[in-house]
Amino acid sequence: MLKKELVITIDGPSGAGKTTVSKMLAARIGYRYIDTGALYRGIALETQRQGISADDEDAIALACKSIDLRFRIEGDDLRLFSGDRDISDMIRSSQISMRASKVSALGAVRSFLTVLQRRLGEERAVVFEGRDMGTVIFPEADVKFFLDADTDIRAERRYLELKARGDDIDFDRVRRDIVVRDTNDSNRKLAPLKPAEDAVHVDASHMGIEDVVDKMVAVVTSIRP
Ligand code: DC
DSSP: OOSSOOEEEEEOOTTSSHHHHHHHHHHHHTOEEEEHHHHHHHHHHHHHHTTOOTTOHHHHHHHHTTOOEEEEEETTEEEEEETTEEOTTGGGSHHHHHHHHHHTTOHHHHHHHHHHHHHHTTTOOEEEEESSIIIIIOTTOSEEEEEEOOHHHHHHHHHHHHHHTTOOOOHHHHHHHHHHHHHHHHHOSSSOSOOOTTOEEEEOTTSOHHHHHHHHHHHHHTOOO
């Protein structure tokens, strides 16, 4: 058992396996997990529905005021709702991935989601995964991980995920999209993707998921009260 209720962050690039690992880590230690990328995807989807261009920050800022995103836990699954509509599956397309990466560079979107994410962390005992969780949203987090893997391995993982959803997509396109998103996410002015100075780096390129999670559990359980 853990000695106290921690805030744990896992940041890293697309396709590194953050969602799977966060979910498994949280289950092992009896914590909740929050996939913050889903929130950026939710904003991307809802603003697209309203016909707003991904560059129109004023219109997106205005739209954010009436977007009501909330998570619900259903069995083992974390579902994202917009109002009372379950948008969990709709936000996973590659088109929404690219749009999420674009809108996530906007200050209006980041400040809107900063408030929401910090509120979700108030109860503690949570694993947050994203890009800036350990650097910007929870700089005081108790344990920070940076999970990475080789580009080809990440592209392969994302490709298999999209295939399993039934998307008609080819590997080269998925790999190209991953590289574009990495570049966008790492080079934007606000809260770029980078490891926190005190993050524990985990390279999952040649490790099984179970080994990654074992390693994280070992780090987390070594924290003193
Ligand atoms: O983790 P993901 O692929 O679902 O994230 C979608 C996009 O959202 C990603 O390209 C960048 C953005 N994002 C972010 O800027 N900050 C986060 N904490 C999480 C995601």
